[in-house]
Amino acid sequence: METISAEIFTLTYGSMVRQLIADYEDVEEVNKQLDKMGFSIGQRLIDEFLAKSKTQRCSDFREAAEKVAKVGFRMFLNTTAAVTNWNAEGTECSLILEDNPLTDFVELPEALSQLKYSNLLCGVIRGALEMVNMDVECTFVRDVLQGDDVYEMRLKLLSSSPETYPFKDDD
Amino acid sequence: MAMLSGWHRRMCEEDFKLMFGLFWSMRALATALDPKNPTKQQMGAPMRIGDGCSFNSFRTSSYKLHFLESPSGLKFVLTTDPSVGSMSEQLQYIYASLFVELVVKNPLYTPGEPFLFEPFSAALNKYMRTLGLLS
Amino acid sequence: MFQSRGSAGIVDKPFRQGRQEISLSSFAYLFSEMVQYCQSRVSNISELERKLDEVGYGVGLRLLEVLCYRERGQRRETRLLDMLKFIHSTLWRYLFGRQARDLEQSNSAEDEYMISDTDLPVTKFVSVPREMGHLNPAAFVAGIVRGALDGAGFPARVTAHYVPVAGQPRPKTVILMKFNAAVMQREQRMPGG
Numbered sequence: 001m002e003t004i005s006a007e008i009f010t011l012t013y014g015s016m017v018r019q020l021i022a023d024y025e026d027v028e029e030v031n032k033q034l035d036k037m038g039f040s041i042g043q044r045l046i047d048e049f050l051a052k053s054k055t056q057r058c059s060d061f062r063e064a065a066e067k068v069a070k071v072g073f074r075m076f077l078n079t080t081a082a083v084t085n086w087n088a089e090g091t092e093c094s095l096i097l098e099d100n101p102l103t104d105f106v107e108l109p110e111a112l113s114q115l116k117y118s119n120l121l122c123g124v125i126r127g128a129l130e131m132v133n134m135d136v137e138c139t140f141v142r143d144v145l146q147g148d149d150v151y152e153m154r155l156k157l158l159s160s161s162p163e164t165y166p167f168k169d170d171d
Numbered sequence: 172m173a174m175l176s177g178w179h180r181r182m183c184e185e186d187f188k189l190m191f192g193l194f195w196s197m198r199a200l201a202t203a204l205d206p207k208n209p210t211k212q213q214m215g216a217p218m219r220i221g222d223g224c225s226f227n228s229f230r231t232s233s234y235k236l237h238f239l240e241s242p243s244g245l246k247f248v249l250t251t252d253p254s255v256g257s258m259s260e261q262l263q264y265i266y267a268s269l270f271v272e273l274v275v276k277n278p279l280y281t282p283g284e285p286f287l288f289e290p291f292s293a294a295l296n297k298y299m300r301t302l303g304l305l306s
Numbered sequence: 307m308f309q310s311r312g313s314a315g316i317v318d319k320p321f322r323q324g325r326q327e328i329s330l331s332s333f334a335y336l337f338s339e340m341v342q343y344c345q346s347r348v349s350n351i352s353e354l355e356r357k358l359d360e361v362g363y364g365v366g367l368r369l370l371e372v373l374c375y376r377e378r379g380q381r382r383e384t385r386l387l388d389m390l391k392f393i394h395s396t397l398w399r400y401l402f403g404r405q406a407r408d409l410e411q412s413n414s415a416e417d418e419y420m421i422s423d424t425d426l427p428v429t430k431f432v433s434v435p436r437e438m439g440h441l442n443p444a445a446f447v448a449g450i451v452r453g454a455l456d457g458a459g460f461p462a463r464v465t466a467h468y469v470p471v472a473g474q475p476r477p478k479t480v481i482l483m484k485f486n487a488a489v490m491q492r493e494q495r496m497p498g499g
Contacts, residue, residue, distance in 0.1 A: 004333050006326035015364030041335045043282045044275045051267035057223035058242040076332045131243040278338035
């Protein structure tokens, strides 16, 4: 697998976030935009993930969460996350990340304390899972840049409906 | 759906629907008839994209059709001479090394939309030639 | 200026030893998305390139700090030629894993220098369609160089161009640097210049 220095990635991400902040003065808009961009990335990155990890099936939410945390994060961010805090029904869990390459050496100034700097990641996970038919909600509930000790993303499965035949049955 | 170059007839909307219906049914049939399937499914039971696809190929007296469907719903179809053996490894290679590298990573690709990218077409033809499938 | 609210402040975190790597794919997706985003905010090609250049500039400015600290023992270049060599080898090696192919001074202008290379990872994935015309995603690389030069005290106008090469299927990328008059004058005044 071809690699690049993580710092270029980190710096490019940072520079891009700065652009977004300059373009949209409202922090909430920036958060939304990061999620949207992540979603678009996730929709494409899923194929690389499936192809390179030779994953044949991806239909169980538990399995999917583990795959995202262990294989996905390793493949694309060279780090891993822990999956914890499952709810009773098995439809909600937390992804705990200690090491986040997006935020190396980043500190948020007071004025941007509401910025969800790594929101791109939530979008990526959401976009990727949607392509394998799992509609999820993904949000940061703990963020080191906002004062917590770890990064925690809460992942919630909303629905997973069967594939519907897209064409009408003609006679 | 994958590229349509080399088909001996031009594909129209109807053909596309027929092809889609064919693969849909093949996949459902293959899953339902599978003796090793832990969940006994009815033939008409709804399927989910992520369930994967065990249907690989079918052969007639004049051609063999090879198929690969990813858990993300991407379908790769290849028709060859009936004497050709299994092409699942090759389709997997096309998916992982050609499609992912030359299509997915192109900023102009939108998942679900038709595309035409020269580097992909060229690399695909070159690969087909090295496999001896294209003269 | 920045308040440290976390359990450990930024300056207390240990500087990572050695080079941390990340998948090239991740960068490709990020870059691709960034191009799409910039495209949605502009109305023509040159504005798009300018935006990409801006993002690159932010990277270059900070990369200079990282490299000076880590690779050069905090030593900064003060001579133009040394700075050019820094870009050509240290910076390039950091970005692309190897030195740039060529570094040369322009025949027509004393204040112009060119670094050229082929197959930059940045441009590898992008097959520019006809509608995009002369879009050069290497504008991002030009921005990085501009940021590094500016941060080091060698402000210049930096642009990226594709130049066809006889006998080669793909053109080479040329980063053209035109240094400010002040920089050239300072060079003249220095001993041995």
